[in-house]
Amino acid sequence: MARSYLFIPGNVPRMLTNADVFEADALIIDWEDAIHANEKDEARELTIAYLESHRPENTRVYVRINSDEELIAKDSEALKGKDVDGIVLPKASRATLSLYEKLFSDKEPFPVIALVETPAAFFELGEIAAHERVHALFLGGEDFRTAIGAERTENAEELLFARNMVVLAAKANDITAIDTPFTSLKEAGLEEDCRRGKALGFDAKSAIHPDQIASINRIFSPAKKEIREAKRILKRHEEEGSMRFSLDGKMVDRPIIERAKRLLEKARLYGMTDSEDDR
């Protein structure tokens, strides 16, 4: 479980070397869009050398591979036996997942974060999300906007349906939903965008700049008030021995109890359950 996924270009040593100080829960080392066609070999070699000598210990590391068959073949060869938590598969579809299976079949079958960024992917989303290797869906908002010819609006209304679909497909398959990055560097807009994504059900958000990580981690962490409330719900649940009871005049039943459990699990993961305030 991660709150923030930071994109790092695979060919920039300054970014790779400092990656562990950015405090992202996960890194996505990019071999696709951020890397010029002439620099793909350099990016692979540099990334592998980085992973072998400087891989951060407490951060998940993913690699966004390429979508072209010839390049995926080289990517899969380079990643063979390497210490990564998974790959990000661009332009995810039935076809790209088959290609992934074919090219990674005799190598390590890494978990896949499926990058949903084409209109066609939405007609195959259930199948993509249910694929045994896919452990997260990730909305690629910029490419999606371009593909459908949408204009970028202040509150990202053009992405609302896509966001809902990604969350629904992810939750129906019990996998993680990762929201599209906020591509402006305005802090206020970022926070609002994070809150919007969280309210829709996203578990995490991607970032294109290290300065975005603190806000994403804070907003995608459970709030102290939420932790206190979840603890009260579970305490009463234990006392009552029932899945249906009243608390502060409101009815609590199974979905609310389950949500409280999930929230506390997340809070424990981020070391947020021990303070006196939260008891």
Next chain:
Amino acid sequence: MKKEIITGSLESSDCLIRVSPAEKLEIELETVVREGFYEHIKNLLEETAKAEGAKRVRITCKDQGALDYTIKARLQVALRKFKEEGHG
């Protein structure tokens, strides 16, 4: 056939490597961290070149404070591309 292969950049924490034909293995190094690290980087370049089987190449490295993994990776790619161009 390209006469020279260039990898890396002059950005901070990176290095620019140029590889071209020569009569023997020649290494030229400029580094912003010359104090105490010059010999270390030169040895790293030499060891990497030998490990890649490079014998008749001139390697120039302009180092901008790159860590070992970066220097090694940049040189390895340059030497492999150099070989792909048909150089020895």
